[in-house]
Amino acid sequence: MDVSATVQVHVVGHPLVQHKLTLMREAGQSTKSFRQLLNEIGMLLCYEVTRDLPLQMIDIETPVARTQSPVIAGKKLIFAPILRAGAGFLDGMLDLVPSARVAHIGLYRDPETLAAVEYYFKTPQDLAERLVILMDPMLATGNSANAAIKGLKKRGAKEIRFVCLLAAPEGLANVRHENPDVAIWTAAVDERLNEHGYIVPGLGDAGDRMFGTK
Template sequence: MPTLTVIDHPLVQHKLTILRRRETPTGRFHEVVREVSVLMGYELTRDLALEERPVTTPLTTFEAPLLSGKKLCLVSIMRAGQGMLDGMRSLLPSARIGHIGLYRDQETLTPIEYFFKVPSDIEERLVILVDPMLATGHTATAAVHRLKEAGAASIRLAVLVAAPEGLRTFHESHPDVAVYAGSVDERLDEHGYILPGLGDAGDRMFGTR
């Protein structure tokens, strides 16, 4: 996939292993999701444009780099995306926030929408869509469809763990959207869960397993 970037930084890989461990407790799981998201955020924003502006230090005034260009919007696929949103927001506190409520029908594995709220000027913003898992790919595909319907023209998807099947499905529908993943795992099981994966991220994050 030409649009896929696997973030193989040692800290990201170390923290993913903590998330994969069955014995990692809920509070620690949520904390590490935030930590990994901050690290991934550096890679997602590596190419943001800078411009020179005058800045006065305690000693002198000079031209210093500050962000310019597109404004940002962070969008979480509820509910599991909330942990990643928390991490990204700590890195990008001025970004606008959107939410998409989707859940996966356990029989058909298709996404069902129950909530959608994004900034009214989303067409002017770089959108970073976050969700811990890209399994079948249907949920992320549906979320990006809705964002495009709302006017979003520049979208990036950030996930902790992806399955090859989900990446293919997503890329077939949205070849223009860059995907950033901490890991591409082996495959999906017969229930549509990623192997080896890290389990149900939402349940593990909020203690509802």
């Protein structure tokens, strides 16, 4: 399947990202290591998803002379992790953009239907004026991503980008069908989903591995 032909997706092939992803895939990785790696990859992916932010020139005084230098134009970002596992990206991204505002989106996947069920949704009021970075380690069926995007748009979001660690072709196609205006950044596109809706080869349940709950 030619993913780039079906959805605006950016696969981040940076060697550090790929190395850390391989470590995370290993079944024997400890909870502590998995959480740390997810945080580190979140920071690296943040570099990529913000690569084209607009800049403006301002006047500054260095210790040597006055000059003009670039800063990010307009209002800062909103980071929107899908709970639970999306929170694993948050600290690394906030280290890079500490002034960003944070939305929290609580969704869980119904084990029978695989539909996304909302239990919490709290966002800053000025969604329409900021770029929203939606984040979740796994883009599997795409149902949670679509539910989160729908909720953000309903609350006024105009520009949304989605960041994940792994994506399945089925999830990419689903997001493309429902939200073709939302670009996706991921470290890898895996083979497929299994009968339980898990990404293959994947890395298991990111939330359980992050929090040690299974």
